[in-house]
Amino acid sequence: KEALKEAEEKRLHPNIAAERATINALVANMTNINGGTFTMGNNKAPSADEVEHKVTINPVYFSKFEVTQQQWQTIMGTNPSINKGCPNCPVENVSWEDVMKFIRKINLISNKKFRLPTEAEWEYVARLGGKQEIEAAGGPEAYIKNTAWYFGNAAKKTHPVGQKQPNTAGIYDLLGNVAEWCADWYGSYYYKED
Secondary structure (H helix, E strand, O other), rough: HHHHHHHHHHHHOHHHHOOOOHHHHHOOOEEEEEOEEEOOOOOOOOOOOHHEEEEEEOEEEEEEOOOEEEHHHHHHHOOOOOOOOOOOOOOOOOOOHHHHHOOOOOOHHHHHOOOOOHHHHHHHHHHHOOHHHHHHHOOOOHHHHHHHHOOOOOOOOOOOOOOOOOOOOOOOOOOOOOOOOOOOOOOHHHOOOO
C-alpha cells in the first residue's frame, strides 16, 4: 500500500522532493510571536476607518521572510513576478486569490495549517518595537533606511529578502519591498459595524 501511495503522490506531484524542501524552509523560517494587547489604528489618520481601539492577539507563528520567487515557482510552477531573474526576491504581482491557492497547496502537501496573518496580527508585529526601536535607530528616517526598501532606495525594483535589518520581532521586510496580503478583507466601515 505504501508503494502505491508513493507512486500516486509522485504522479500528482512530480516535484515532491523540491516542494517538501521548500515547505521545510518556510517552516524553519517561522518565529513565534508572543500574544499581547495593543492599540490598533490611528486617530490622526485622514480617514475615519483608522479609529484607535484595543486588540488582543494570541501567540502566532510568523514568517521571518516574504515568500521568494524561487519558493513560489517550486510550489506553483510559475513565476508571475515583474522583477524576474531574482530567485531570492519576494514574489510579487500575485492576487489574494493566488496566495490562497499557494497556501492551500502547501497545506495539502505538508498537512500543516499555514495561513496569512490577520491585519491585526500584522500591525501588532509591525509595532512591537514601538517608539523605542525607532529612536534607537536614530529616528524615523534612519529606521526606514535601515529596515525597508522604498522609493528612495529601491531603484524601482524588488530586492532579495532579508538584506535590511529585521524589526524587534526578527521579521525582515515587514515595511517596504512589496505589499503584503492579510487574511481578512478591508471594510471601510468595519469599526462602525456590529
